[in-house]
């Protein structure tokens with residue numbers, strides 16, 4: 001699913017405009033399996049994007065342009081995404097019909113499920129059980145405020161790039177996750193993307209997203225708390241979060257914050273408990289910059305009483321020599337899950 005459709009190109013360029021870092025992944029599709037040929041990221045000015053909202057599009061566009069330049073990416077066609085509170089993903093039930101017919105009536109159906117004005121919304125959907133013959137079918141509905149999509153397109157154009165598709169964060173993450181962790185596509189599993197401002201909580205049942213929520217938790221606040229509570233400078237706080245420096249009793253700090261995040265995850269997942277009480281989440285996969293924060297993933301697993309694993313977007317994706325200019329691929333891998341998911345999507 002995507003709000004702007006694309007064709008079959010040999011190269012997929014995924015652009016993830018995060019509130020802390022802009023990230024890009026380039027995937028070559030011409031070689032049988034996907035091969036990562038480039039991954040790069042650059043930090044954004046602190047207030048350019050706040051809680052998912054672009055405050056200064058020109059500054060962000062400059063950041064994107066600078067990243068493409070420094071990484072030597074000449075390709076202009078990119079796949080990007082939108083997310084946050086102006087995007088709604090919902091599993092709904094409706095009368096069984098062909099996809100083309102469903103496309104005609106999806107607006108009417110959506111009206112009952114989406115709290116936005118239908119005039120200002122872009123819709124897409126996917127029939128989840130096309131093989132079934134029951135009179136009703138399950139449909140994954142996605143609605144985004146049109147303005148959000150339009151603004152994202154304008155921002156990318158301002159960066160001298162051409163958006164060939166605008167996807168949804170949760171789907172791109174899911175896509176990357178599915179390719180790398182096929183074993184997580186049965187039973188119930190969860191994956192979290194802990195970013196700079198936001199944590200995306202996703203729960204899958206038999207590989208189908210049954211829950212997709214954002215929790216206001218991210219490394220920006222961790223750093224601010226380290227500054228305020230521990231008197232660390234912004235730079236030292238950042239170094240602690242990136243595992244380059246240590247601070248006394250930092251484990252206690254992480255355990256407290258993990259408890260907070262665990263509560264957010266539990267609240268987000270609460271309504272599932274009633275519907276799917278039989279199946280618990282067997283594993284929580286974690287990506288995003290927050291997955292790199294020493295002790296956080298583990299403390300979170302302890303609070304949730306679910307095993308956690310830091311997810312690697314290159315578990316089953318080949319990485320070409322020289323694709324990454326960082327010290328180690330492992331260091332940046334968790335942050336590349338979303339851009340990789342976008343780069344993997346070269347076709348509608």
Ligand SMILES: Nc1ncnc2c1ncn2[C@@H]1O[C@H](COP(=O)(O)OP(=O)(O)OP(=O)(O)O)[C@@H](O)[C@H]1O
Nearest residue numbers: 018019020021195196197198219242288289292335
């Ligand atoms: N090696 C690293 N390099 C850069 N940032 C790191 C590193 N390790 C951990 N981090 C943390 O990860 C954060 C960025 O994570 P990420 O790229 O997932 O966020 P984002 O996508 O920009 O934010 P959001 O998704 O909330 O908009 C940084 O702010 C930093 O605190």
Ligand SMILES: [Mg+2]
Nearest residue numbers: 018019195196
């Ligand atoms: Mg992010």
